[in-house]
Amino acid sequence: MGSTGHHNHESSPVDLIGANLSFLGLAALLLGGIGYGLRNADATAATFAILLLAPLFGFLFNGLRFRSKNARLSGSVATLAAFASFLCSISLAMKVGAAHGAVSTKFFDWMTIGDLNVAAGFTVDKISALMILVVTGVGTLIHLFSIGYMSHDDRPSKYFAYLNLFLFNMLLLILGDNLLVMFVGWEGVGLCSYLLIGFWFSDSEKAAAGMKAFITNRIGDAGFLLGIFTLFFIFGTVNFAEINQRALDIGAESGWGGPMTLACLFLFIGATGKSAQIPLYVWLPDAMAGPTPVSALIHAATMVTAGVYMIVRLNPLFLAAPNALHVVAVVGAVTAVTAASIGLTQWDIKKVLAYSTVSQLGYMFLACGVGAFGAAMFHLMTHAFFKALMFLGSGSVIHAMNGEQDIRKMGGLKKALPITHGTFLLGWLAIIGMPPFAGFFSKDEILWLSFHSPLGHWGLWLLGVFGAALTAFYMTRLMALTFWGGSRVPNGVHPHESPPSMTVPLIVLGALSVVGGWIGVPHAIGHALHVPHFLEHWFQGAILGIPGLKPASTALEIALMGVSVSIAGLSSVAAFVFYVRRTELPGKVAAKFRGFYDLVHNKYFVDEFYFGKIIDPLVEASRNLWAYVDVSFIDRGTYAVADMVRGVGSVAKTVQNGNMQQYALYVVLGVAATIFLILR
């Protein structure tokens, strides 16, 4: 392969000319789009155009020179594109803040058939403003991080192209003013996820992981589609604003069979796929096959939260279908606990984080399910900060360990990777919910509302707290095994701190993990500290309040807060003891509960169940269908008919025996008969 590889390095003149031409064309396209916005509408349209087209431009620029190995150039362009988007996001968010409402624009009509009129229309309201800030902000940081991370890769240009494409699609998802444009982004991010997970496609397992992600997502997407149809046939529109308005007009429906409930359930299927909830979460841990920054961006901070975002986006609709919300809450809570429990036993640093993500997403859905959409968005944001931080941190570790991901072969990295360790520590504190770190505020709001909301239940709260304890335990375990204690690093590996392009994002994210939660200080505390709940104000008007939410006693809230924090604290202390002080204990416990341990360690055999009981039988059945229905039944039937015809033919062909005089006789007889008929 050496020669072919060499061959590929050199760009042929055709490629070069093509790349340059397309670069010019694309630049013209970008400028044209911006110009269009400036000329036709206003600065808003132009901002939207730049926001969307900058990553697309980055994608095309890098994509057309995908053979390039120049990580610096590719990365810079990509990062700049993301940063341009970020600036636009800020501008738009400010506009939204100033307007106290949505800012919209429409580029063109996409599909106009019958009653269906879908425009390529985009809107920023308070929900999406937050979302684009997170996505472009974190996205920019991760792009920056990637420059260093991918510097030794074979195809950095392709990588950045995919990353920019992802950003573009994510923005479509967020900004689309109707379900279909959201669906475009929805599938688009899935596609990018597929491409990025399978980025190192030469490894069969990584390619398989990408495929698995895509197909699992597809199942969810199918549900999403059905949801779109249902909504369209209820409301005659796919526009978010109109749907929400009409849902509000109709009011809540009871029972399970109502069209809105059905629509919500269909949409929730979509959300479980995209946001890795039970039963479609299986792809996310496998998705760790992709480059680590990708895991940070897509599989922690942004894409996987799309389901939550979608539900929040449609919160009036979901509120009109309380039964659907119950399903969301239960699925969320159960996922939170299940995933956390699996996280306890994983040895792969990224897998731990992956299950952690699933678990945290469960919290967000729990929040949605109890009607606390603001809390869900809040946790979404803080989670984006600290989980991105931790993934990038793990990326830094993996980079330092030359690609090693098994935490059993780490330990004591604190010294070698001080910045990484420091920032990771902040993330750890955030995720286990230590006040005043970001995670504390958001998670606590969820737990409180799950208890307190009329849509909630104490059982949900209990699950949430249990999950929090598990979270604290496995995160501490991760910290302990990776950074603390004695070194188990194999010989020949010399961990070293990453370059600034990687550490700077870490630091920024670390800071955000600390302060990110302060915009949503709960009333119970904030009242005392005179700190307002910024976020709640921000969402006023965009997110409906929980219907029938009674004022609660501050004492109860603080008490519950104390319970959860202390349980988490205890849990992490226990983990510290287990994995730093008395390292023999985990083995003993595992031996004691062998069966349970195996169950958890093997992720409850869900993958095995899916493959063994659904996919393999389906493939086998397809083989049989082919062999028996197609080949044996239909073709045999055809042959039988053919044989019949041939039989008739073989009888009839005795007439045509090649004896021309007999033919002539037939002719004569025929002519005679004709004459007879004429004369008759």
Next chain:
Amino acid sequence: MLLSAITFFPLLFALLVACIPGSRARVIRAVSLASSLIVFGLSLVLLAKFDRATAALQFVERLPWVPELGVSYFLGVDGISLWLVILTTFLTPVISLGSWGSIAAKVKGFHVSLLVLETAMLGSFLAMDAILFYVFFELSLVPMYFMIGIWGGARRIYATVKFFIYTMLGSLMMLLAIIYLMYAHHDTVGVFSASVLDFYKLKIPFVAGSFINPQTLLFFAFALAFAIKVPMFPLHTWLPDAHVEAPTPGSVVLAGVMLKMGTYGFMRFVLPLFPEAASYWAWLFIFLGLIGIVYGALVAMVQPDIKKLVAYSSVSHMGYIIVGLFAMNVYGATGGLYQMLNHGVSTGALFLLVGMIYERTHSREIVKYGGLAKALPVLAILFLIVTMSSIAVPLTNGFVGEFLILMGTFQVSKAYGVVAVTGVILGAAYMLWMVKRVFFGPAGELVENTGHPLRDLSPREIVVMAPLVVLIFWMGLFPNHFLDYSKVSIEHLIETRDNYQLTVNPSEATDVARTTPRSEAGK
């Protein structure tokens, strides 16, 4: 004259090509390509002059052919056939150029066949006289027969015979039905006519629940012909064989255009001619279409041969179109029409790419592949794009069509919708699995041991693929550019389905009156 020009120019050029000595392969290819481009240019003129505000037939040409039987040379175009015509003229140059690599022997015969085939296909999309339609419909079999039979693979004779007999059987039924309709016209109006427009005016007796009544029988006679051509589920087995044995250009033209003749027939004949029967039996066709979607996808998943996989994916995709058409609402019908174009573009592109792979490694067995993306990155990218179109990822053309079809289906029944949606999942499954096994993973047996370095796409091959890729995105991004032309026609078809009438564009009516066959017959 425009339609006649579009229809018969390829035939004329075929004659021209036939006059070039067979040894001058380059000249033949160049002339063939140029001529198909000229025809494409003409069809663009048609597009530019097309009046999208009316559902009436446009550019009508009508000359008596057999005046005694009311058979006329009757061409016309409306929003339903317009895009199929353009699809045909668009794909032909692509195929022509694409064939440079795969057709090395008997170049002249191939290009003559291709051009004759183009005439036949265009004729069947443009013919508004049932007999004329039948003639073109059948004529299209002949060049295809040669294409598979001469330039095909090892079992080509088996495949051609199967293909030919299957299709022939169905169309014979259709011929009988056409003759019946001509007589029916004679019985009610007093003169023979084979004009489809006149057929629309007939009221054919229908009895619900019974099989033996004229409309139901005629309905099934037509439906059988088109169902085989499409092909619909239990009648599909000729397709994989034909595709596997056909040379690449043959596959492209077969999947790209010829299958559309079946679905077009449903739209032009079956639905409007037999409204009651079509409504009554719609469940059956939706049912079979759904089975086709799922069954085609499942069987595609386990195919060991790339081309066969794509062929079965065609079965699945065509199932969508059938379901969409028989949903009988504006979404389903629009989606169905759009999906015809999509399938032409995407599956055509897929077959071309498979052909390009085959030209390099001379095998289509999936298990022998792997890691092809590393050896042939450009091809892999194109293949991935086309795959995305085939599995209907948004912003590609496939999404628009499939979305509309699913929506139409969902409107008919939620259950239908749910079943149809599974096709979306399975479609992704088999295509991506195939992509994974062929392009990803470690280098496979064939990729490693070809004995010569695999060459990535040549400029010619990129030129072949470029228009298809552009179209994939264009159709996905701006479906309105295309649907605007068909909208009025489809809405007319759906809304007045119980009493569908097609008129001739009034501005051209004077011409028609002058050459109407009846006045000829009266002499």
Next chain:
Amino acid sequence: MPNTIDTILKVSLNHYLVLSAVLFTLGVLGVLLRKNVIVILMSIELMLNAVNVTFIAFSRYSGNIDGQVMVFFVMTIAAAEAAVGLALAVLIFRRFKEINIRYFEHLRG
């Protein structure tokens, strides 16, 4: 006053037609009964001649020249047919050293 026999014997169109019919039937018999390809070809010529007689007779009795034109065409076709038929006969003879019509059975698929 011509008698009945004379009336019947007086040559009219019918006489030519009957002559032609008989001649044609002779040709038919030749085609049906003979084995030799060449004789069969000759019998066909016989039939064509019979037809020519009919044409000319009708032409004469209806005062229409078109019949003679037809005869030209028939003669041309006859010449062509003889040429190809004989060529085939030559081939058959080369192969089988005999020109029995039955050898043409080998031509069936």
Next chain:
Amino acid sequence: MGVDAFEIVINVVKLLVIFLMMIQAVPILVWVERRGSAFIQNRFGPNRVGPLGLLQLLADAVKFLFKEEFLPRKAVRFLYYAAPVMALVPGALALAAIPLGPPIEVSAFELFGQRWGPYVFKLQGYDIGVGIVFILGVSSLGAYGLLMAGWGSASKYSLLGALRASAQMISYELALGLSLVGILLVYGTFNFYEIIAQQQGPLSFSWFGREVVGPWWLPNWGVFYNPVGMILFAASTFAEANRLPFDLPEAEGELVAGFHTEYGGFKMLMFYIGEYGHMIVASSLLAIFYFGGYGIPGLPVEVLEAKIAAGTSLGPTGVSVLTSVVSHLALLVKLGLFLWIFIWVRWTLPRFRYDQLMDLGWKSMLPWALANVVVTAVWLLLANSK
């Protein structure tokens, strides 16, 4: 009844006379040929019997008549005997259709108390409107004589000769017929009398609507209109008559004597008569089509008749008879010339090879003849257009 019987009698008499003329001409031609060849080859030839060997003819006739009749073993009797007759008859029939002079117009006269006439006797066996077509048709039957002879003799030489002969005849018949088409286009008729009538007087034709008239001595002969056709026709007639340089059927070196190898005596003589008959017919046609037939250059028939009427004191019948005789003599002179050319060529040119013969016929003469037709047609179209 009376008219029929009279006509039949007259026709039979005419046919007999013409047949006898042909038969009588043959010994003379044989003598000429022998003497002529001797002259050409610088030897004496038959000069013993009678003056200039003229009586040699009689001697030969006697020898032919009294030779032994014999039938080769295995010969097919009927064919063997029928063949010479078949060789003789077409020539005679063809000759009978050729006008040998202007018609004799007999004014009404009284004889045996009955009133006869007026009659018009044509110097021709019988008049057929489509004369040339008939002649071609009849002479094409000549092939049967050869074939029957070849087959009936049960001899390989004969058979080969016969096959060659008939193939040659069929081949050259095409060129023959086509070469005539050109001149027929010019005349616009098949009728010999009309053709000859058109060739009387000085050369005159229309050229783009203008009438062009040549000097009085230049006759209005077909050869000036269609020289290529004339050459082709002449060449084809050589082949048709199986004369050198086209005498492949009786090529002595290869086939002994071709189809008449097995013949002797009177039957042999009949073949000779057939062959010379062919020559006579061909010469006559050449004269009629290209050289004014019985017309005298510079002296059209009408003028001749007028001069005779003026110069003698004969009645109209006598004038007509005299005119006919003079014209006939003119034809005879031309015939003699052409026949001499036949003989001259025979003793001058060598024989073709068989494939050369076929090539010449199919690949040279046929295209030339076709081109001649086309060119003539175009020329006529142009010339007659105004």
Next chain:
Amino acid sequence: MLELADYTFYFLALVTLVGGIAVITAQNPIYSALWLALTMVSVAGVFVSLDAWFVAGVQLIVYAGAVMVLFVMVIMLFDLRRETNAFSRGMVSGFLKLASAGIFLGLIGGSIYNSAETVFAPPPAELEKTADATKALANTLFTKYIFSFEVIGVLLLVIAIGAVTLSRVQGGTHAKHD
């Protein structure tokens, strides 16, 4: 009252039919061919009796002169002798063949008997002079039937090529030796 023309017709008809019968009964193909030639000539005579002089001439040239000569040549070339069983075998089929031919003749005869009297009862009109008739023939042929004429021309060309191709022998006198 029978005239000369009538006797001529009967004579020619007799010759024609005898010739025809002889063609199909002669055991030796060469006699068949010669008899056929005779039939052709007498058919030409029939044409003459119908005032179709030109066609008669063409009949002589084409049929008697060329086509039949070709037949005779081929037969001679093959050296076909008297055939021991010249007729195809099979009692049943033979009977069937004879019967069908008989039926055929009967039907045609019957139709002639039934129809011709009524259709062509009036005595034939005299055609113009033969020369004019030939011109009329040419006019019809080259105006009304010009297309057919051209088609026939093309057909002849095709046939000529086909016959040459069929009977071409590899390595004949004109083959290139190398």
